[in-house]
Amino acid sequence: MHTVSRKSERLVNLTIALLATKRYLTKSDIFRTVEGYEGAPEAMERMFERDKDDLRSLGIAIELGTFDPLFEDEAGYRITPASYRLDLGELDGSDIALLSIAASAWTGAALERESTSALVKLASMGLDSDEEALSLLAPRVSGTDNNFASITDAVVRRAEIEFQYVGVDLTRHDRRIAPYSLRGQNGSWFLVGQDLEKQELRTFRLDRIVSEVKVSKKSNAFDIPDQIPDQNADQAKEFALIRIRRNRGHQLRSVATLVHSDEEWDELSLPILDESWLLRAILWHRDDVFVLEPASLRKSVIDSLKHLQALHG
Amino acid sequence: MVNSPTTPLAQTARLLDLVPFLLSHQGISISDLAAHFKVEKDVITDDLNTLWMCGLPGYTPLELIDLAFDSGYVTIRNAAPLAYVRTMSSSEIVSLALGLDLLRDSLLNLGNEQVSRIDRLSQRLRSQIGAHISIASGTQTAHRSMIATSIARRVPVEMTYYSSTTDQETRRIVTAYDFFQENDVEYFQAYCHTSNGMRTFRVDRIVTASVAQESQEIVNDKKQKSERIRVGATVRSLDRTSAEAFRLAFEELEVGASVALEAFSSDWLVRAIMAGAGSLVVEEPSEIRQLVRRSIDSAIALYE
Numbered sequence: 001m002h003t004v005s006r007k008s009e010r011l012v013n014l015t016i017a018l019l020a021t022k023r024y025l026t027k028s029d030i031f032r033t034v035e036g037y038e039g040a041p042e043a044m045e046r047m048f049e050r051d052k053d054d055l056r057s058l059g060i061a062i063e064l065g066t067f068d069p070l071f072e073d074e075a076g077y078r079i080t081p082a083s084y085r086l087d088l089g090e091l092d093g094s095d096i097a098l099l100s101i102a103a104s105a106w107t108g109a110a111l112e113r114e115s116t117s118a119l120v121k122l123a124s125m126g127l128d129s130d131e132e133a134l135s136l137l138a139p140r141v142s143g144t145d146n147n148f149a150s151i152t153d154a155v156v157r158r159a160e161i162e163f164q165y166v167g168v169d170l171t172r173h174d175r176r177i178a179p180y181s182l183r184g185q186n187g188s189w190f191l192v193g194q195d196l197e198k199q200e201l202r203t204f205r206l207d208r209i210v211s212e213v214k215v216s217k218k219s220n221a222f223d224i225p226d227q228i229p230d231q232n233a234d235q236a237k238e239f240a241l242i243r244i245r246r247n248r249g250h251q252l253r254s255v256a257t258l259v260h261s262d263e264e265w266d267e268l269s270l271p272i273l274d275e276s277w278l279l280r281a282i283l284w285h286r287d288d289v290f291v292l293e294p295a296s297l298r299k300s301v302i303d304s305l306k307h308l309q310a311l312h313g
Numbered sequence: 314m315v316n317s318p319t320t321p322l323a324q325t326a327r328l329l330d331l332v333p334f335l336l337s338h339q340g341i342s343i344s345d346l347a348a349h350f351k352v353e354k355d356v357i358t359d360d361l362n363t364l365w366m367c368g369l370p371g372y373t374p375l376e377l378i379d380l381a382f383d384s385g386y387v388t389i390r391n392a393a394p395l396a397y398v399r400t401m402s403s404s405e406i407v408s409l410a411l412g413l414d415l416l417r418d419s420l421l422n423l424g425n426e427q428v429s430r431i432d433r434l435s436q437r438l439r440s441q442i443g444a445h446i447s448i449a450s451g452t453q454t455a456h457r458s459m460i461a462t463s464i465a466r467r468v469p470v471e472m473t474y475y476s477s478t479t480d481q482e483t484r485r486i487v488t489a490y491d492f493f494q495e496n497d498v499e500y501f502q503a504y505c506h507t508s509n510g511m512r513t514f515r516v517d518r519i520v521t522a523s524v525a526q527e528s529q530e531i532v533n534d535k536k537q538k539s540e541r542i543r544v545g546a547t548v549r550s551l552d553r554t555s556a557e558a559f560r561l562a563f564e565e566l567e568v569g570a571s572v573a574l575e576a577f578s579s580d581w582l583v584r585a586i587m588a589g590a591g592s593l594v595v596e597e598p599s600e601i602r603q604l605v606r607r608s609i610d611s612a613i614a615l616y617e
Contacts, residue, residue, distance in 0.1 A: 005324070005359065005362070005363045007321040007325075008321045008322075008324040008325040008328055008363060009363050009366055009367055011321070011325040012325060012328050012329065012363075012364070012367045012395075013367050013368070013370075015329060015395070016367060016368065016369055016394045016395060017369065017370050019394050019395070019397075020369055020394040033370035033371075034370055035366075035370070035372050054321075054322055054325070055325075057322065058322065058325065058326050058329075058402075059399075059400060059401075059402045059403075060399075081397060083400070084397055084399060084400060085397040085398065085399070085400060086397070086398040086399060086400045086401060087400070088401075088437060088438070089437055094430065095430065095434055098413070098416065098427070098430060098431055098434060099409055099412075099413070099434060101412070101416055102408075102409050102410075102411075102412025102413040102415070102416050103408060103409055103412055104412070105411075105412040105415050105416070106408055106412065111404065111407065111408040111411075112351075114402070114404040114405045114407070114408045115405070115408040115409070115412065116350065116351045117326065117327075117330060117402075117405055118401060118405040118406075118408055118409055119349075120330050120334055120349055120350060121330060121333075121398050121399065121401060121405070123334060123337070123338075123349065124330070124333040124334040124336070124337050124398045125337070125398055126336075126337040149404060152403075152404055152407045152446055153403070153404055155444045155445065155446055156403040156404070156407065156442050156444045156446070157403070158444075166553060166563050167553065168552070168553050168554070169550070169551050169552060169553070170551035170552065170553055170556060170563055170566060171551070180445060181444075181445030181446065181447075182445070182446045182447075183445075183446075183447055183448065184411070184414075184447070184448035185448070208553070210563060210564070224445070247481070248480055248481075249480065250475060250480060250481075250482060279590065280554050280588045280589075280590065281588070283587045283588045283590055283612075284584045284585075284587060284588040285480065285584075286583070286584065286587060286608050286611065286612050287608070287611040287612045287614070287615055288480065290612075290615040290616065298616075301616075302613070302616050304590040304591060305609055305612050305613045305616075306613070307590070307591040308586075308587060308590065308591050308605075308609045309606070309609045309610065309613060311549060311591055311594045312594060312595065312602060312605050312606045312609060313606075
């Protein structure tokens with residue numbers, strides 16, 4: 001415990017010294033005056049290098065410069081208040097209230113730690129805010145996924161990630177992805193990114209990632225295309241023609257277009273985006289749905305049903 | 314509780330954030346302070362003891378941060394260099410931006426002023442990180458806030474609700490009592506005025522929701538018992554669809570293993586077994602196995 005306090009004490013003292021100085025502090029200034037630097041010169045050097053990295057990882061920008069550009073002085077360091085200080089533009093009490101409620105949506109969820117420190121910062125701005133009025137409507141983020149924080153970090157930094165993903169047959173596949181976006185929809189989180197082995201855009205559901213997500217240290221490793229193409233009907237290569245009993249099959253109807261209907265059945269056309277999903281959705285609907293075309297889909301439905309029949313004989 | 318608050322870096326971040334927080338909350342109690350930072354009281358006391366040793370080079374009483382907290386209440390002086398509220402990290406900004414996405418949906422029912430304020434804030438935050446991270450502007454949170462309003466004010470809500478079990482949409486008037494969560498899915502308990510009894514609904518299955526016009530009476534509180542159906546099955550092949558439907562752990566499944574399956578309705582169970590395409594075989598009880606078999610037969614009949 002004691003060593004922990006010593007280190008954070010030194011880091012805070014270093015921050016104060018670099019923030020308060022009007023001129024650049026050289027390493028020897030720092031070693032002479034800042035509390036906590038001691039031992040052989042090489043040891044202090046190493047300590048200082050680590051400390052700089054640590055402060056940078058906290059998002060503190062340390063500027064390197066010299067006193068006088070005309071002389072080749074030893075370079076020095078400082079932190080400018082402008083880069084250190086929070087700047088969210090002009091905010092009033094209502095803005096703070098909305099932001100605070102937004103942060104509290106993470107209670108018990110993946111970014112709780114980040115949102116806690118964000119809340120502390122908002123509360124430190126010294127503005128009165130009225131959260132009571134809106135707190136009734138405070139939303140909750142669903143998702144406690146351990147990988148959530150690493151993935152958001154990777155999306156923001158544009159860093160490549162690696163993980164194991166579970167396929168339809170439960171086999172695990174190693175994936176290396178350039179993550180483009182993260183989106184929450186219908187209670188699940190979806191990661192869209194370029195699969196770096198297959199060179200294709202892929203969508204992944206976070207709860208199907210079965211390993212820890214490894215994030216590369218290298219930032220800005222790729223460019224994100226301006227338009228990330230959506231997987232939608234325009235891209236479907238093939239359409240299926242199916243019959244759904246009237247007033248049934250709402251899940252399938254939402255992605256299909258009505259072609260024709262009679263008293264008992266509606267005939268619908270729907271894009272085949274994911275053949276395995278479609279097969280399962282058709283089986284789910286039992287005798288309320290049947291396939292007319294294409295022959296291949298019709299065959300796999302019949303084969304699956306015969307397989308089920310044999311197993312339950 | 315927040316992860317590992319005692320690593321040197323986590324502590325440093327907290328110490329830097331403590332100063333502006335204390336400056337705007339002079340006289341706060343140590344326990345309130347710990348609650349704001351979501352750490353234990355002795356962690357924050359340790360922080361205060363450490364911060365008390367920090368200051369400008371020289372480190373005489375003139376340069377050190379002046380903290381008093383012996384009484385259990387904290388005051389701070391002489392902390393000018395650290396008085397600035399520190400800039401936010403990108404993950405802090407992401408947490409706010411995503412929270413705003415959800416809040417925006419919750420407020421859609423309430424009017425435009427807050428929504429346009431949220432849009433302005435959200436745009437400002439997103440311009441600082443420049444990343445595509447969002448929550449789909451869905452109807453789900455709007456529905457949730459409608460149910461929250463029903464809980465808070467005991468007002469009846471008229472909703473169209475989709476039941477995947479019967480594969481039908483029904484119109485119901487409900488007064489909600491409470492939310493609860495099971496396996497990451499959010500449900501609510503409500504009195505259903507349409508069927509005169511307590512029912513359980515999934516928030517994500519609401520298709521439309523609005524405040525009901527007529528006032529409703531709650532007739533009798535006869536609770537319907539929902540019996541779980543338990544079924545013994547054999548794993549025939551490894552299949553993600555089946556594993557997810559029955560919430561079986563991916564890593565524990567193997568071919569040939571016997572598994573216990575649970576469902577609230579036999580109808581749902583039969584559908585899930587069929588959608589599994591032969592990855593799970595129902596062994597017992599025999600009534601359910603026959604139910605599955607009949608369902609398969611009538612689906613095959615469509616192709617004959």
